[in-house]
Amino acid sequence: MSLTISRAIVNAILEQSRAEYPDECCGVILGPAGSNSPVRLKPMVNAAHSPTFYEFDPKDLLALYREVDDRDEEIVVIYHSHTETEAYPSRTDIAYAGEPGAHYVLVSTRKEIAPATEFRSYRIIDGVVTEESVDITD
Amino acid sequence: MSIEVRIPTILRPYTKDQKTVSAEGATLSAVISHLDSQYAGIGERLLENGSLRRFINVYINDEDVRFLGGLEAPVKAGDSVTILPAVAGG
Numbered sequence: 001m002s003l004t005i006s007r008a009i010v011n012a013i014l015e016q017s018r019a020e021y022p023d024e025c026c027g028v029i030l031g032p033a034g035s036n037s038p039v040r041l042k043p044m045v046n047a048a049h050s051p052t053f054y055e056f057d058p059k060d061l062l063a064l065y066r067e068v069d070d071r072d073e074e075i076v077v078i079y080h081s082h083t084e085t086e087a088y089p090s091r092t093d094i095a096y097a098g099e100p101g102a103h104y105v106l107v108s109t110r111k112e113i114a115p116a117t118e119f120r121s122y123r124i125i126d127g128v129v130t131e132e133s134v135d136i137t138d
Numbered sequence: 139m140s141i142e143v144r145i146p147t148i149l150r151p152y153t154k155d156q157k158t159v160s161a162e163g164a165t166l167s168a169v170i171s172h173l174d175s176q177y178a179g180i181g182e183r184l185l186e187n188g189s190l191r192r193f194i195n196v197y198i199n200d201e202d203v204r205f206l207g208g209l210e211a212p213v214k215a216g217d218s219v220t221i222l223p224a225v226a227g228g
Contacts, residue, residue, distance in 0.1 A: 026225070048226075055226035058195045058202045065222055078225055090228040096193050098148050098223025 001132040003077070003103045003121040005029070009041050010136055014117050016043050017081035017109050024054040029077035030068060038076040038103070046080075053092070054080045077121075079105035086110070087118035089129050097124035103132070141169055141213055144220040152180040161219075166196065167209040169219060184221065185209075193224040 009029060017025045026046050029038035044064070047057035056064070068075060078099060082090075087106035089097070097104060100123075108118040123130045140160040145153050153159050161176070163169035174181030184194055189209070196203045197220045203211045213219065 028225075044225075053226070053228050055224060058197075058204075058224075061195060061222055061225060062197050062200065062202075062220065065220075080227060092226075092228030096224060096226045098146065098193065098225070100148055 001123060001130065002135055003038070003105070003132055004135045004137060005038050005077070007136050007138050009038065010119055012041055013079055013081075013105070013107060014109070014119070017083075017107050017117075020046070020081070021109060022051045022083050023049050024051060024081050024083060026054040026056065026078075026080040028064065028075050029079070030071075030073045031076040033072050033074045035074070036076060040073070051083050075099060075102050077103045077105050079107065082106055082108045082110070084110050087120045089122055089124060094124055094127055094129060100125045105134075140215065142218045143169065143173060144218065146222050148223055149180060149183055149221065152177045152183070163213060165209065166198070166203055166206075166211045166213055166219070169213055170209070193226065195222045195224055196220070197222070 024046055027043040030040040030042060031037040044056050044060060046054045048055045087108035089104060104122045104124050106120055119134060121132050121134050123132060140162050143159050143161050145157060145159060161169045161172040163172050170181055170184055184191060190196060198206055198211055198213060198217055
């Protein structure tokens with residue numbers, strides 16, 4: 001299992017996470033249905049506006065799924081940032097993970113590792129977290 | 139005429155992989171009961187202690203049921219009910 005993703009999208013997510021610090025940032029990457037290919041970055045508003053929680057606004061969530069259906073796309077990646085902890089799914093992340101087909105990407109911008117960052121990807125299915133490799137393409 | 143219910147991926151194992159199913163009922167609560175009678179177990183994934191689970195979003199047409207009276211929200215023939223898992227975490 002692995003996630004293949006372009007450097008431009010990785011950089012855009014890291015920029016978003018810095019811009020929204022100290023709150024967690026979040027979003028999705030969409031791709032053609034069935035492709036497992038993350039090509040269209042769609043940053044979402046963190047309705048919780050919190051450094052320790054993120055949530056898509058329910059209205060935005062419905063609009064997102066409608067858009068995905070209308071465009072014959074799929075949600076390939078669901079991402080969010082951790083601002084003070086490592087890029088590993090928290091207990092809350094695992095409890096909420098509701099898209100068994102998605103790659104769950106976490107980035108960390110915690111100070112201890114600055115200016116480095118972490119960008120890691122997982123599958124979260126029935127409460128089981130499996131990390132996968134990330135192949136970044138230029 | 140019945141009510142169309144859109145099922146998210148994570149609950150499709152209950153509906154034999156069907157993305158859309160139909161149900162009947164005059165309230166959301168009745169629709170969920172009817173769904174559960176056709177697809178055993180799905181009700182428990184939506185409800186906890188008699189309320190909608192925190193991490194499940196339900197919409198009637200375009201409106202979040204939290205603003206329509208929750209489980210008591212009225213539903214009529216031809217309405218579309220959409221169930222979506224919250225995208226959230228810590």
